Amino acid sequence: EAGVAQSPRYKIIEKRQSVAFWCNPISGHATLYWYQQILGQGPKLLIQFQNNGVVDDSQLPKDRFSAERLKGVDSTLKIQPAKLEDSAVYLCASSQRGPADTQYFGPGTRLTVL
Amino acid sequence: AQSVTQLDSQVPVFEEAPVELRCNYSSSVSVYLFWYVQYPNQGLQLLLKYLSGSTLVKGINGFEAEFNKSQTSFHLRKPSVHISDTAEYFCAVINDYKLSFGAGTTVTVRA
Numbered sequence: 001e002a003g004v005a006q007s008p009r010y011k012i013i014e015k016r017q018s019v020a021f022w023c024n025p026i027s028g029h030a031t032l033y034w035y036q037q038i039l040g041q042g043p044k045l046l047i048q049f050q051n052n053g054v055v056d057d058s059q060l061p062k063d064r065f066s067a068e069r070l071k072g073v074d075s076t077l078k079i080q081p082a083k084l085e086d087s088a089v090y091l092c093a094s095s096q097r098g099p100a101d102t103q104y105f106g107p108g109t110r111l112t113v114l
Numbered sequence: 115a116q117s118v119t120q121l122d123s124q125v126p127v128f129e130e131a132p133v134e135l136r137c138n139y140s141s142s143v144s145v146y147l148f149w150y151v152q153y154p155n156q157g158l159q160l161l162l163k164y165l166s167g168s169t170l171v172k173g174i175n176g177f178e179a180e181f182n183k184s185q186t187s188f189h190l191r192k193p194s195v196h197i198s199d200t201a202e203y204f205c206a207v208i209n210d211y212k213l214s215f216g217a218g219t220t221v222t223v224r225a
């Protein structure tokens with residue numbers, strides 16, 4: 001069974017530029033998550049989709065971050081414009097049903113904002 | 115308010131010695147508790163979880179954790195570690211239908 005795929009693995013941009021990350025979850029998983037992991041901290045949930053609807057986006061900085069999940073499968077996370085404090089690893093995960101199910105994580109995208 | 119607190123940021127340990135990683139959770143949250151591990155250059159993976167039932171939970175790679183409601187703790191243990199257990203370990207809890215992670219404990223196993 002293929003795992004959660006993410007791309008790119010690394011991205012370096014300058015502040016005020018825009019960037020997009022892509023995630024392909026495990027086939028058949030209804031719930032998809034985007035987390036932000038700042039160095040030295042645990043992952044923080046940014047947004048949670050169930051199928052193609054948003055369940056929770058309370059911690060998503062909506063003035064600059066946006067996310068969508070097309071047809072309940074792939075998802076993209078966008079930052080526009082980026083700030084220095086957005087430097088982090090962005091993790092995508094999926095689970096069969098809700099967050100109490102085992103979440104399977106992708107390798108992450110390491111973003112550096114200069 | 116912090117939902118889960120990991121009491122040790124770094125734990126150095128010798129190979130074949132026991133290890134315990136401490137985790138306390140807020141009593142206001144649900145008692146769905148997890149330990150995830152992140153090996154170097156790999157994604158997070160589930161070690162074990164407690165949803166209900168027996169308070170002693172066994173996970174992968176010889177790890178186990180005990181849910182203690184009176185002390186609001188969910189400490190992770192392994193009786194004998196290997197070099198390959200070097201990793202970052204995260205305690206997590208379901209809070210408001212989302213997974214909330216602690217800050218992590220870095221375990222470094224030395225020969």
